Amino acid sequence: MNKLLRASLALALVAPFGALADTQAEIDALRHEIDAMRAAYEARLQALEQRLKASEAAAATPTAPALTATPAASTATNAPIAPSAAVAPVVASSSRGANAFNPSISLILSGLYTRTSRDPANYAISGFPLSTDAETGPGTRGFSLAESELGFAASIDPWLRGAASIALHPDDTVSVEEAYIQTTSLGNGFALKAGRFFSGIGYLNPQHAHTWDFVDNPLAYQALLGTQYGDDGVRLTWLAPIDQYLELGAEVGRGRSRSFPGSDSGRNGAGMAALTAHTGGDIGDSHSWRAGVSVLRAKANEQSLIATNAAGEQVTNSFTGSTRVWVADAVWKWAPNGNPTRTNFKLQAEYLRSTRSGSLVHDGGSLVHDGGNVDGAAADYRAVQSGWYLQGVYQLMPRWRVGLRTERLNPGTPDYGLNAESFAGSAFRPRKNTVMVDFNPSEFSRLRLQVAQDRSREGLADNQLFLQYQTSLGAHGAHSY
Amino acid sequence: MMIRNVLLAMIAAPLALCSFSANAALRVLACEPEWGALAQELGGSLVDVSVATNALQDPHQIQAKPSLIARARNADLVVCTGAELEIGWLPVLLQQSGNAKVQPGQPGNFAAADYVRKLDVPTQLDRSQGDVHAAGNPHIQTDPRAIAQVATALGTRLQQVDPAHASQYAQRQADFMQRWQQAIARWTAQAAPLKGVPVVSQHKAFVYLYDWLGLKEVAVLEPKPGVEPTAGHLQQVLTALKDVPVRMVLYAAYQDPRSSEWLSKNAGIAAVKMPFTVGGTDGAKDLFSLFDDTIARLLAAGEKR
Known part of the structure; x- marks a missing residue:
């Protein structure tokens, strides 16, 4: 290394002067210069080596506490503990070479056994037209691989951090669930996120499936946000400089076709915009809470919606317009003295309200129209729909938790404009009740049994049973509240 | 309307708070x-x-x-x-x-x-x-x-x-x-009698304490770090203790004492609640009293036999 440095230095210095250095004096002068440089470099290298040695010594034998006559002796008597100790800091920092900078990698493996009394293939939520891309309902019957997820995260440089999670779906497809960069250095409570990420609206929306307390997301999320709203865009958050937690966020996004209630609009501008506000705090040592309000607005352009017409047939409509979804969320957690190890309780509720307005082109199926609107023509459409859920999860002893969830949807009375007679109004309100028990051998594994009665389809009760395992491999994930 | 309020709050809050952060x-x-x-x-x-x-x-x-x-x-x-x-x-x-x-x-x-x-x-x-x-x-x-x-x-x-x-x-x-x-x-002088005393820990939480005072950890109640003690493992520890004259089992204030208490009862040894940090026991009010209390509890348990 040293030789190479010298040689290259000499070469670099000599080469350009080669042609000019025709007198002996000049060559001598050059030689002296190089010698001087070499001496200077060697002195610096030696100084560096000495400093390195000194710091290594300091790391290996940390400043010996003054008044401890026994430490050496006691270390010696505790032979089983002592030996590996001194090596520690050195092993951790060196010897991993280029791999030391690899991002932390985690893998979520999950599997599911599903039993339903109704065929999930024709799952629908009565009164709620869903996108053809929507992943709703209990999925497939029998054994299946639940969503597995591969996560990467690391600091990019002193100013940015990056994270990606790649979802591996049971049908052998792969999708990018999240892939974003995030600032760590804006300061003053600001943080900027860019890329693909789950929107910060509500409580459950930003959470990954493996952190849910039930196998599935609530009906309100399925019906009004396509299970979970994720988009490509930018998110800015600001945390207020006060003792009370107050976080405000603003997002703009593309409005991807997979991001129900939005769909690609092909415009330069944003297809989605959202605002979020959350606050929270503690009540004594044992209680903590968070609550918030968010609103999301998404544009849809010729979005295919599966709906049921007045004749009870499944038809595909096309919606163009915009949707505004309000979400109010609240969560309260209890743990004796704030120590959740033995018992703890979590109560959470969210209310979602969606207003869609625009025009609907409808496929009339076999219905014959007497006047009014005809197939393929657009007509005004406006629907105000809402839903809520309330759930509680109680850890009754270490490793065991039980949970209850109840939920309702209100399809409202959509105004179909000229299409009105093709759709029959119904006062039916979908509802669902769910019970789950889970067993957590460690914080990295979970077995869950969930039983639900899902009355999403008018007049038909679907009894569902799920048996699920969920495990986390690799990097120790840190979960948000 | 609400959006406008939120936006207003976003602008107003930092302005209002600037005045507080100076001194x-x-x-x-x-x-x-x-x-x-x-x-x-x-x-x-x-x-x-x-x-x-x-x-x-x-x-x-x-x-x-x-x-x-x-x-x-x-x-x-x-x-x-x-x-x-x-x-x-x-x-x-x-x-x-x-x-x-x-x-x-x-x-x-x-x-x-x-x-x-x-x-x-x-x-x-x-x-x-x-x-x-x-x-x-x-x-x-x-x-x-x-x-x-x-x-x-x-x-x-x-x-x-x-x-x-x-x-x-x-x-x-x-x-x-x-x-x-x-x-x-x-503390080192006070704790001299504890040197070489064999003990059991509930969690591997005291290795530095043992290193300092020369206590000998002969068993741990958690079968693996962070895994709750199981009945089977506790039984194994109890059996192993028949050959080793252990004086006490140590657990930290934040831990569930039941497994330590079980061993205490069945092996006839003292279960010692360690403050572990400031505030863990009534005595441990600051860093100094944390160790005063720690040593006092260990000595009390060591002398019981």
Whole structure:
């Protein structure tokens, strides 16, 4: 290394002067210069080596506490503990070479056994037209691989951090669930996120499936946000400089076709915009809470919606317009003295309200129209729909938790404009009740049994049973509240 | 309408709050009570210390709750144990804080375990071994000599992040170190009878204490670190103890005492509740009384037989 440095230095210095250095004096002068440089470099290298040695010594034998006559002796008597100790800091920092900078990698493996009394293939939520891309309902019957997820995260440089999670779906497809960069250095409570990420609206929306307390997301999320709203865009958050937690966020996004209630609009501008506000705090040592309000607005352009017409047939409509979804969320957690190890309780509720307005082109199926609107023509459409859920999860002893969830949807009375007679109004309100028990051998594994009665389809009760395992491999994930 | 209100709040709140932030003391957020107490010793009235957890909470299992995010947001210095003890919550806390000063690698981020020689460094990293920490056992605060090392580093760090008061920090540090070294000498002398005494621990939480006082850990109630003791494993420990004359079983204040109490009853040995950190027992009011109480409890249990 040293030789190479010298040689290259000499070469670099000599080469350009080669042609000019025709007198002996000049060559001598050059030689002296190089010698001087070499001496200077060697002195610096030696100084560096000495400093390195000194710091290594300091790391290996940390400043010996003054008044401890026994430490050496006691270390010696505790032979089983002592030996590996001194090596520690050195092993951790060196010897991993280029791999030391690899991002932390985690893998979520999950599997599911599903039993339903109704065929999930024709799952629908009565009164709620869903996108053809929507992943709703209990999925497939029998054994299946639940969503597995591969996560990467690391600091990019002193100013940015990056994270990606790649979802591996049971049908052998792969999708990018999240892939974003995030600032760590804006300061003053600001943080900027860019890329693909789950929107910060509500409580459950930003959470990954493996952190849910039930196998599935609530009906309100399925019906009004396509299970979970994720988009490509930018998110800015600001945390207020006060003792009370107050976080405000603003997002703009593309409005991807997979991001129900939005769909690609092909415009330069944003297809989605959202605002979020959350606050929270503690009540004594044992209680903590968070609550918030968010609103999301998404544009849809010729979005295919599966709906049921007045004749009870499944038809595909096309919606163009915009949707505004309000979400109010609240969560309260209890743990004796704030120590959740033995018992703890979590109560959470969210209310979602969606207003869609625009025009609907409808496929009339076999219905014959007497006047009014005809197939393929657009007509005004406006629907105000809402839903809520309330759930509680109680850890009754270490490793065991039980949970209850109840939920309702209100399809409202959509105004179909000229299409009105093709759709029959119904006062039916979908509802669902769910019970789950889970067993957590460690914080990295979970077995869950969930039983639900899902009355999403008018007049038909679907009894569902799920048996699920969920495990986390690799990097120790840190979960948000 | 509501959107407009939210926007107004976004603009108005920072303006309203600018006036408060001028002359305050250095705001320190300590992850655990012992580091809060140490920062208070070293900073006195120059610092405004808040502690993220209390002695009855398991520092491995804390959630990044809103109140903590708000406090991390406003901190000038975050003092934690490090060595992966807070890995389940601190990274999220710092990410969500939007506070550039306390991010890892910044002067405002202090990890105590970086300055201490760690014990129990696993030679093999595999979760089949339980909740092992790659960097070694993180419970360094049970040895006052380790606290002395951390105090030296923390004193220097306080001078670095608050250079205006550097001389005052240096003075407070010299004063603390003198009192602390005297106290260590006293504790070491008091605890002399404990040397070589065989003990059982509920969690591997006291290796530094044992290293200091020369206690011998002959068994651990948790079958693997972080895994709750099972009936089968407890039975095995009980059987193993027939050949070894153990005096006591130690558990930390934040732990469920039932397994230690079970062993105490069945093996006829003392179950000793250790304060583990400041506030863990009524006696452990500050760093000094933490060790006074620790030694007193150990001696009391050692003499019972």
